[in-house]
Amino acid sequence: MDRDKERRKRLASLPFSEKLKILEKLRERSRVIAASGLRKMAIRQQKRNG
Amino acid sequence: MKATLEMINRMQADGVIGKYAIGGAVGATFYLEPLATADVDIFVMLPLAPGGSLLSVAPLYEYLTARGCRVEGERIVVGDWPVQFLPPHDALEQEALAQAVETEVEGIRTWVLSAEHLIAIALETGRAKDYARIVHFLEEDAVDADRLNRVLMRHGLVPKWEQFERKYLEE
Numbered sequence: 001m002d003r004d005k006e007r008r009k010r011l012a013s014l015p016f017s018e019k020l021k022i023l024e025k026l027r028e029r030s031r032v033i034a035a036s037g038l039r040k041m042a043i044r045q046q047k048r049n050g
Numbered sequence: 051m052k053a054t055l056e057m058i059n060r061m062q063a064d065g066v067i068g069k070y071a072i073g074g075a076v077g078a079t080f081y082l083e084p085l086a087t088a089d090v091d092i093f094v095m096l097p098l099a100p101g102g103s104l105l106s107v108a109p110l111y112e113y114l115t116a117r118g119c120r121v122e123g124e125r126i127v128v129g130d131w132p133v134q135f136l137p138p139h140d141a142l143e144q145e146a147l148a149q150a151v152e153t154e155v156e157g158i159r160t161w162v163l164s165a166e167h168l169i170a171i172a173l174e175t176g177r178a179k180d181y182a183r184i185v186h187f188l189e190e191d192a193v194d195a196d197r198l199n200r201v202l203m204r205h206g207l208v209p210k211w212e213q214f215e216r217k218y219l220e221e
Contacts, residue, residue, distance in 0.1 A: 011084060012081070012082050012083045012190060012192070016080050016154075016155055016162075017154070020076070020079065020155060022084040023076065023079055023084045023086070026086040027087070027088060
């Protein structure tokens with residue numbers, strides 16, 4: 001818990017430009033996860049439809 | 051984000067928009083740890099028409115699409131980021147814009163709403179994610195309580211704040 005709080009504090013104290021770069025990475029990761037989820041759904045659908 | 055802000059600043063220099071400031075999760079990231087989000091909220095003042103009535107956001111969209119930006123629903127992709135341009139719809143948002151904090155992103159001048167205005171707007175908007183963001187600000191002690199109280203009082207948000215406190219902070 002304390003370690004998590006410390007990590008959040010450290011991240012919060014970064015310059016805004018640095019934090020925005022992290023945001024961009026988070027956004028990219030979410031996009032990749034969403035795309036892979038959609039791919040898996042399409043494969044499942046294809047298998048179901050034979 | 052640099053390309054996004056450069057384009058918005060150019061649009062401002064060309065007189066298409068007036069003052070602007072970053073709000074939402076990206077604005078909150080100025081004060082807190084980075085908060086994952088898919089888009090950027092930009093509060094923006096539109097120049098007054100000669101008759102004194104507010105202009106629509108149409109010229110802004112025309113300006114950006116003419117420069118290769120594409121519209122995605124309510125947003126327009128500027129640089130790498132989908133952006134939602136939000137003209138202030140009440141006195142709170144007008145004040146938030148007027149009192150925005152100047153900063154720089156990779157050498158690009160820009161403005162961010164104050165922590166207290168971000169909280170007041172989140173309270174006013176009132177979705178679950180807005181309340182979660184307010185809790186985040188309070189947990190991180192990233193807000194000036196006196197300044198927040200004054201903003202809440204000026205804009206008639208004290209009853210809503212008390213309701214929020216009872217529901218989310220008194221447990």
